[in-house]
Amino acid sequence: MVSWVPLLAMALMCWIFSAGQPQRLPIAVWNEDGASPLSRQLVRMLEATPGFARDVQRGAGASVALLHNAQLATHSSLLQRDVRQVVGTLSAGVEMQALAKRGTPARALQLRVEPIRTQLVALFNVSTNYEQFLATTLVPALVHILAMTAGAWSVGRELRDRTLGQWLHGAGGAAAVLAALLGKLLAPLALLWASALACLLYLSQLRGWAVAGSLAWIALGLALLVAVSLAAGAALAGLTLSLRTAMSGAGLLSAPAFAFSGVGFPLLAMSGSARTWAEAMPYTHYARLQIEQWQMSAPPAQSLPVVAGLLLATLALLALATVGLLRGLRRPERWGAR
Structure with a gap:
């Protein structure tokens, strides 16, 4: 997966x-x-x-x-x-x-x-091509779903199989638990990021949708999107101490992320509650970064707040996952829950 x-x-x-x-x-x-x-x-x-x-x-x-x-x-x-x-x-x-x-x-x-003429000037995606519009944004949305699911599954499986103590054996404090968590999430982070980046490179280099801004910033933002998604899934499993609940939460949060991202339906037209939900989703901010860099040729400083926000969210979610795992270590009766 x-x-x-x-x-x-x-x-x-x-x-x-x-x-x-x-x-x-x-x-x-x-x-x-x-x-x-x-x-x-x-x-x-x-x-x-x-x-x-x-x-x-x-x-x-x-x-x-x-x-x-x-x-x-x-x-x-x-x-x-x-x-x-x-x-x-x-x-x-x-x-x-x-x-x-x-x-x-x-x-x-x-x-x-025609006494008065209307001059329509398309600023971005001049050819109104759906490959440039949808494929480039749906690929990160798909990776967001996979990464959050992978984070929830990686940690939740240790709870379901009653192997949490074996996995964290010798972890005497928060730093050791965090190190074990990072070790578990490193492989899916590298694999999912590499897969998504390869796909975006295919679209930009082989399909001809050249990046107007910085591809490096897109790659950095994509890595942080995968990281925050993995951390969110791990936090769900650590806080709920249930694989089934964590997987359900991952699906609830990640599956509708694209619909609320503002790519297909503008954020300004959403109701207050819908926009609040959209702004709370990490994919919404990554999508803005990618569009700014890919199509608008925005300066990197324009995307810096998104990068900083995704990094802070990743650290906060990793901290929550660590707290949840420490609590789970003290409650072996919860191990094996579905």
Whole structure:
């Protein structure tokens, strides 16, 4: 669960979003305008609509009805965008032809049809590619889940199997318990961090999504995300002295982390309680660091508070896990609990 399975899961994640954007989405055309040139042109461009050419020629205008399934949010938004663009282009062309027939000078046509222009400038992810948007952020989210689960399992298994005393044999104080805990968590830390970093390097170097800022800061933030996740899982097991409770808590905290991170749904639009929950999750802050460094080319100082916060949270959670294990050593009757 900390070696080849994460690599396989991340490879699957990258493969899922490798297309970048959904392509060739099927649409059905209901054309009640017969075989008029205008409706055929609209069909060729994208869509059709009832009574189109007749109403346009009379000057009454017409409408294009797009029936879309809003539950499929991505498909729906893409279809709406393309239909608006195509119908707008066709409508402007019809208007310009009508004005030209009335003798409007060619230079004035563009100004008459579009007196005020909107200039849309995309600052980041200009190609609106889902591989850059989702794959690069879902990989760390997946590692966050795996790391918190690994931390809970590593410590909780010693409790379940009644081997806590054997593992911490000779640990006479907090420093010795902390050293034993760090030794246990070091291997999953190295493996999960290396797996996630390899995946991000694949996306940035081989898939062409170049990092605009500092890849080193992303790697450091990723290491701290794995560390704080492992420490959180270990703290859950140490404080509850139950593998089952620790695993449940790890799933409760880590699984919805991406949904509350602000990547898919903006933090500013969340309710107060939802935003409080989001800000308490370490992945929310790491996601901000990665987006700042990967896409925004933010200076490292901009991400320094996130790095410091993740480090402090890791130390605090390790301290809680150590306290819980010391308490567990004094309560052997709790060993073996599920």
